[in-house]
Amino acid sequence: MRGAFLKGLAVAALCLAAAAPGRAAGFGIFEQGTKAMGMGGAFTAQADDLSAMFHNAGGLAFVEKADWMGGITWFQGTEAEFQGAAPFPGPGARAEQELLSQPLLHLYYGRPVSAGSRWTWGLGVTNPFGLITEWKDPDQFAGRFLSTKAALRVFDFNPTLGWRVSDNFGVGFGAVARLSDVELRRNVPAINPFIQRVSDVGRLQLESDPSEGYGWNFGLLHKYNNSFSWGLSYRSKVDVDYEGEARITQVLTGTPLDPIIAARLPFGRDLPVATEIQFPDMASLGLAFALSPNIVLETDVNWTGWSSFEEVPITFTDGDLPNATIPEHWEDVYNYRAGLRWTISSSSQLRLGYIFDESPQPEEAISPLLPDADRNDFTIGWGHTGKHTWDLALMYVKFDERERDESFPEDGNDFFGTYNTEAVLVAFTLNW
Amino acid sequence: MHRPSLKAAVSALLLLLSGAASAAAQPNTGTANFSRYVALGDSLTAGYMSNSLVRDVQLNSFPALIWRQALGTATGFEQPLVSQPGIPPLLTLRGLLPTVITPKSNTPGNPLNLNLPRPYNNLGVVGADAQDVVATVTGGFHDLVLRGQGTQLQQALALRPTFATVWVGNNDVLGAVLAGRVIDDVTLTTAARFEPAFRQIVTSLNAAGAKMAIGNIPDVASIPFVTTIPPVVVDPRTNLPVRIGGNLVPLVGVTPGQDFVLLSAAGLLGQGIGIPAALGGRGTPLPDEVVLSAAEVATIRARTAALNGIIQAAASQAGAAVMDLNTEFTEITQRGVTIGGVTYTTAFLTGGFFSYDGVHPTPFGYAFIANLFIDAINRQFGGEIPPVDLFPFMFGPEASAGFVPSTAASAQLSPLALDMLFWSLNVPKLAPAKGGEPTPPAPRVKPRPRGKGKGGGG
Numbered sequence: 001m002r003g004a005f006l007k008g009l010a011v012a013a014l015c016l017a018a019a020a021p022g023r024a025a026g027f028g029i030f031e032q033g034t035k036a037m038g039m040g041g042a043f044t045a046q047a048d049d050l051s052a053m054f055h056n057a058g059g060l061a062f063v064e065k066a067d068w069m070g071g072i073t074w075f076q077g078t079e080a081e082f083q084g085a086a087p088f089p090g091p092g093a094r095a096e097q098e099l100l101s102q103p104l105l106h107l108y109y110g111r112p113v114s115a116g117s118r119w120t121w122g123l124g125v126t127n128p129f130g131l132i133t134e135w136k137d138p139d140q141f142a143g144r145f146l147s148t149k150a151a152l153r154v155f156d157f158n159p160t161l162g163w164r165v166s167d168n169f170g171v172g173f174g175a176v177a178r179l180s181d182v183e184l185r186r187n188v189p190a191i192n193p194f195i196q197r198v199s200d201v202g203r204l205q206l207e208s209d210p211s212e213g214y215g216w217n218f219g220l221l222h223k224y225n226n227s228f229s230w231g232l233s234y235r236s237k238v239d240v241d242y243e244g245e246a247r248i249t250q251v252l253t254g255t256p257l258d259p260i261i262a263a264r265l266p267f268g269r270d271l272p273v274a275t276e277i278q279f280p281d282m283a284s285l286g287l288a289f290a291l292s293p294n295i296v297l298e299t300d301v302n303w304t305g306w307s308s309f310e311e312v313p314i315t316f317t318d319g320d321l322p323n324a325t326i327p328e329h330w331e332d333v334y335n336y337r338a339g340l341r342w343t344i345s346s347s348s349q350l351r352l353g354y355i356f357d358e359s360p361q362p363e364e365a366i367s368p369l370l371p372d373a374d375r376n377d378f379t380i381g382w383g384h385t386g387k388h389t390w391d392l393a394l395m396y397v398k399f400d401e402r403e404r405d406e407s408f409p410e411d412g413n414d415f416f417g418t419y420n421t422e423a424v425l426v427a428f429t430l431n432w
Numbered sequence: 433m434h435r436p437s438l439k440a441a442v443s444a445l446l447l448l449l450s451g452a453a454s455a456a457a458q459p460n461t462g463t464a465n466f467s468r469y470v471a472l473g474d475s476l477t478a479g480y481m482s483n484s485l486v487r488d489v490q491l492n493s494f495p496a497l498i499w500r501q502a503l504g505t506a507t508g509f510e511q512p513l514v515s516q517p518g519i520p521p522l523l524t525l526r527g528l529l530p531t532v533i534t535p536k537s538n539t540p541g542n543p544l545n546l547n548l549p550r551p552y553n554n555l556g557v558v559g560a561d562a563q564d565v566v567a568t569v570t571g572g573f574h575d576l577v578l579r580g581q582g583t584q585l586q587q588a589l590a591l592r593p594t595f596a597t598v599w600v601g602n603n604d605v606l607g608a609v610l611a612g613r614v615i616d617d618v619t620l621t622t623a624a625r626f627e628p629a630f631r632q633i634v635t636s637l638n639a640a641g642a643k644m645a646i647g648n649i650p651d652v653a654s655i656p657f658v659t660t661i662p663p664v665v666v667d668p669r670t671n672l673p674v675r676i677g678g679n680l681v682p683l684v685g686v687t688p689g690q691d692f693v694l695l696s697a698a699g700l701l702g703q704g705i706g707i708p709a710a711l712g713g714r715g716t717p718l719p720d721e722v723v724l725s726a727a728e729v730a731t732i733r734a735r736t737a738a739l740n741g742i743i744q745a746a747a748s749q750a751g752a753a754v755m756d757l758n759t760e761f762t763e764i765t766q767r768g769v770t771i772g773g774v775t776y777t778t779a780f781l782t783g784g785f786f787s788y789d790g791v792h793p794t795p796f797g798y799a800f801i802a803n804l805f806i807d808a809i810n811r812q813f814g815g816e817i818p819p820v821d822l823f824p825f826m827f828g829p830e831a832s833a834g835f836v837p838s839t840a841a842s843a844q845l846s847p848l849a850l851d852m853l854f855w856s857l858n859v860p861k862l863a864p865a866k867g868g869e870p871t872p873p874a875p876r877v878k879p880r881p882r883g884k885g886k887g888g889g890g
Contacts, residue, residue, distance in 0.1 A: 087803055088771045090821035142823065145773025189774045191784035194525050195832040196794050198774050198784075256528055413770045 038381015039339025040353020044286025050108035053124035058221035060162030061170025066111035071429030089142035208244035306360030351381035462815030471495030477556025486518030657790035685717025753812030
């Protein structure tokens with residue numbers, strides 16, 4: 001029953017939310033609330049809106065009345081280019097990704113268990129991971145035998161309990177039900193024996209059904225005094241086992257190779273396939289200082305256990321095609337956040353932020369499937385409190401130029417070159 | 433009057449700028465100097481492919497590619513080029529099931545660069561072994577390359593080389609493979625005979641001031657000439673082994689699990705030789721020259737190891753870069769090499785690394801080998817010579833140099849039709865067998881012509 005219910009939710013949620021592009025380094029998405037985003041996500045030691053359920057569950061303990069909060073973060077890619085290098089695909093290879101223009105949703109509800117209670121509860125719906133890498137002119141793209149499209153969609157349902165241990169110390173615990181699906185596309189090569197050139201002989205598309213995984217989160221927030229607070233947050237690993245179908249369609253070469261290939265590959269059938277992703281755990285430590293009655297500075301350090309993303313196994317459960325493994329070899333990384341908020345008046349707040357976001361992807365693992373890089377992000381935000389409380393934020397994401405010119409000996413699969421990526425995020429959240 | 437002058441001035445300026453740009457673009461070769469680069473070796477150095485020496489492939493021989501990458505230009509590297517369809521005419525794939533490979537034409541190509549008034553930079557002679565490099569001037573391909581003006585080594589020294597690649601020794605073991613027989617110093621060079629010749633090559637070049645990159649000898653079991661034909665009867669129409677009572681049927685005169693059936697057996701199998709009489713064959717065993725026994729393979733491998741030891745020692749003494757092609761080829765044989773999602777293997781026809789003769793690489797294979805050498809050179813001499821761009825060798829016209837899609841008309845031209853059995857289509861999944869027991873191939877072919885000179889073009 002639980003599985004069916006979650007799958008139903010998944011279908012609805014995934015219909016609502018387009019696949020989310022990778023934002024925080026790797027394919028994590030840290031932008032789950034506009035107020036926090038305006039301060040570069042340095043929010044663990046403040047966590048003073050309902051996005052605390054994502055940023056630090058300890059903040060939920062301080063909720064004093066029933067509240068809804070919902071919003072949208074719009075991701076707009078502005079540059080996503082690849083320039084090849086020798087030995088493959090060579091300097092003549094240039095490619096662009098489809099520039100993404102995608103909304104990410106966040107929705108929270110929270111309230112005290114009862115009037116005056118030290119216990120609170122809430123439900124958060126977020127999409128903390130996601131990815132789309134889709135290359136233009138896929139049949140011409142030099143990396144088409146590695147990937148022409150990769151899309152990962154994730155929705156978290158995060159019921160959370162908060163407990164205000166004392167007036168200035170709160171803890172929170174949550175359960176995470178993660179719903180996700182994945183899509184991978186690539187072309188299938190063969191070396192044409194008549195001309196000894198690589199020919200496209202098929203297109204492979206793999207789509208999973210919505211699949212679920214479970215985890216938990218924990219957080220604590222200590223408002224030491226009016227000038228200093230600190231917080232700690234942890235979100236656990238979540239394993240998702242995907243099942244779905246693959247389909248391979250033939251591409252004709254116009255040579256006698258075609259009937260031989262047709263006899264040997266299972267074209268035009270749904271092929272049962274399975275894969276799995278171990279989503280990483282994350283921990284955050286934040287320190288917030290009141291520089292004046294109106295100005296607060298917070299600095300956070302976040303750790304993400306990306307070493308869980310070692311490989312992506314592709315298993316054809318009926319043996320229709322050989323199983324495959326996509327090596328990733330990612331590493332645990334930190335990112336560093338600083339955010340400033342300036343309360344200009346009782347109704348207006350200006351926010352600024354900066355993030356240095358380490359990439360978990362080693363150079364040897366960069367590929368068209370998911371090219372990642374260190375990032376420098378700059379944010380600005382505005383908050384309005386009144387009859388309607390709303391927040392607005394803008395983020396500029398500058399990926400460092402990322403070059404690959406070596407491979408892991410055990411993996412090979414050279415695909416050398418340089419990736420350049422930029423993006424802008426705009427977010428709006430309304431409280432009611 | 434003024435305009436031409438202005439144009440001339442602009443042209444001169446552009447020329448100057450382009451010269452400056454190309455000078456600036458010249459790669460860093462470290463302590464290696466490629467201004468007078470010479471390549472010594474055999475068919476693998478010459479750029480031989482599909483039983484032929486032909487310009488389209490020679491232009492991308494591995495020494496030509498090293499020159500191009502090291503100097504940023506193709507100009508100045510002279511080779512004994514041969515016009516289409518090559519000498520001998522290139523082999524062409526006419527059909528897959530059954531596999532039909534024939535020469536492209538009955539008439540060979542012509543030398544294009546015979547009058548060069550100096551030795552070629554690429555002195556690789558098809559069929560040459562170590563002794564030939566120091567002692568042979570005429571005969572077979574020596575006449576084309578050396579033109580009676582001295583041995584490979586003598587002509588290399590005459591160029592006052594600053595850099596040399598030496599990939600010598602392949603024919604010292606390959607002769608035994610191609611002949612299917614091990615006869616010391618006839619088909620398989622002994623270490624005692626190999627060492628003085630090889631040391632003479634290396635010490636002479638070293639004394640002349642040339643820095644060197646030296647390749648060792650790959651394992652013979654890595655080439656499709658040895659690995660393609662299984663020791664059991666296969667139906668060429670289905671690419672599947674024939675089974676009787678569920679059991680595989682060994683070829684006559686072959687011990688499965690121990691013997692290697694050489695590609696040169698294909699024509700004989702097509703005539704029913706080696707096929708049991710019960711399956712419609714002649715029931716006569718395959719002759720020894722098309723079968724390598726386990727003992728012969730062991731002997732060849734041991735000799736290869738011994739010769740590679742000599743190569744390594746001589747190279748170390750000379751401070752040369754050593755390219756361990758034995759390990760590299762073994763790796764490719766066992767795992768293939770995957771580039772950009774495309775896996776190249778040593779499988780015959782479909783692996784992409786070896787050409788239709790089962791011994792010599794494709795243009796991609798030569799480009800890959802050039803990159804192995806460049807990597808070794810950079811490591812040894814501290815250079816940053818860029819690798820060869822493999823994309824054209826995988827997708828572009830360079831990949832297909834010398835490969836011509838067959839036509840029925842051209843197929844009828846050849847009196848040397850050669851059917852070969854096709855076992856190794858390298859696609860992920862083989863369909864399960866359907867229908868009744870396959871039948872053996874119908875005899876319809878003439879045997880494969882043996883190559884000229886020793887070893888048929890190693």
